Amino acid sequence: MYDLSLGVSFFERGWLSSNNVLIQDAEQAVLVDTGYWTHSDQTISLVKSKLQGQPLTTLINTHLHSDHCGGNAALQAIFTDASTLIPPGHAEYVDSWDAEVLSYKPTGQHCPPFKKTGILLDGDAVVVGKKTWRVHAAPGHDPHSIIILNEEDGVLISADALWQNGFGVVFPEIEGIAAFEEVAATLNIIERLKPKLVLPGHGAPFTDVNEALSRAKSRLTQFKSYPEKHASYAAKVLLKFKLLELQKSPLSEYHSWARATQYLHILHSTYVSALSFDAWIYELALSLEKSGACMIKDKFIMNA
Ligand SMILES: [Zn+2]
Known part of the structure; x- marks a missing residue:
C-alpha cells in the first residue's frame, strides 16, 4: 500500500x-x-x-x-x-x-x-x-x-x-x-x-x-x-489469468475450460494452422512453464 x-x-x-x-x-x-x-x-x-x-x-x-x-x-x-x-x-x-x-x-x-x-x-x-x-x-x-x-x-x-x-x-x-x-x-x-x-x-x-x-x-x-506475437501474448495472458484464479487444476479440466473459451478459439483459428486446438493450448502451457509462470506435473497444472 x-x-x-x-x-x-x-x-x-x-x-x-x-x-x-x-x-x-x-x-x-x-x-x-x-x-x-x-x-x-x-x-x-x-x-x-x-x-x-x-x-x-x-x-x-x-x-x-x-x-x-x-x-x-x-x-x-x-x-x-x-x-x-x-x-x-x-x-x-x-x-x-x-x-x-x-x-x-x-x-x-x-x-x-x-x-x-x-x-x-x-x-x-x-x-x-x-x-x-x-x-x-x-x-x-x-x-x-x-x-x-x-x-x-x-x-x-x-x-x-x-x-x-x-x-x-x-x-x-x-x-x-x-x-x-x-x-x-x-x-x-x-x-x-x-x-x-x-x-x-x-x-x-x-x-x-x-x-x-x-x-x-x-x-x-x-x-x-507481427500480429501473431500479440495473438500468442493474448492467449498466454488468458491462460495465466485462469491459473492465477484456479492456482492448481487437473490438466484435463484446464483443457475443458480452454475449449469453452471463445477468445482462445478465435485466436487459434486466426493464427494457428499447424496444431490442433488442444495441442496449441498445451504448447502455450509449456511455454508458460518455461518462463516460470506455471508448473505442469502429474497431470496437474499449477500457478507459479
Ligand atoms: Zn483490462
Whole structure:
C-alpha cells in the first residue's frame, strides 16, 4: 500500500486483481477499480482499513474487465449509498447484464453482476480535496477504457493503457477489430498529459514515464509488424489469468475450460494452422512453464 499523501492511497495487488486507488477528503471517499471477484474480501478489508469508518461515497471503474470491476457487487452490498460510475460504452449492457458483450463469457472469466448509477464521459471531472481528477477516453486495450489525471499534482491513473513495462492485451484485435492505432493514440494522449507519477492498473507506480512510453511504443510496433506475437501474448495472458484464479487444476479440466473459451478459439483459428486446438493450448502451457509462470506435473497444472 502506498500512501501518496493528500488523501490518495494506492493498493498494489497481484495480477489477478487490478490495483485500486482510494481518494479521500472529509466528505468523500472515491475508489477507482475493485479487483477480481475472488479477491473481494481482501479488497474490502484494504479499503476499510483506510476509510476508518468513513463511508465510501463513489465507485469508479476505468473499464469493465473482470479484474477491474469484480469487487463492485461486494462493495455495493456493504456501502449501499455509494454511487457507481462507469465509462459509457457498455453501460446499457451492465443494466441488462450481458456477460457476453461485457467479455466475461468469451474470456472464460467471471464478474458478479452489479448496478451502475452513472457514467463518466471524456472531459468529466471528479473533484476531491480541491483536486481535479479529469477523465480522458483511452481506447485501445479496451475500446471504452478511461484514464484519470489529477491535474494539480500530475498523478495519472492509467488503467491498462500504460504499465511500467508495456500495456494490456489489445482485446478488440482478438476479435479482428483493428485497435493498434487506438493504442498509439492513447499513448500520445498520455505523453501530452505529462504525468509526473503513474498509478497503473497492474504493477508498481512509476515516475519514469517517458521511458515507459517508449517501451510501450516499441512493443506496439512489434505487435503491429507481427500480429501473431500479440495473438500468442493474448492467449498466454488468458491462460495465466485462469491459473492465477484456479492456482492448481487437473490438466484435463484446464483443457475443458480452454475449449469453452471463445477468445482462445478465435485466436487459434486466426493464427494457428499447424496444431490442433488442444495441442496449441498445451504448447502455450509449456511455454508458460518455461518462463516460470506455471508448473505442469502429474497431470496437474499449477500457478507459479
Ligand atoms: Zn483490462
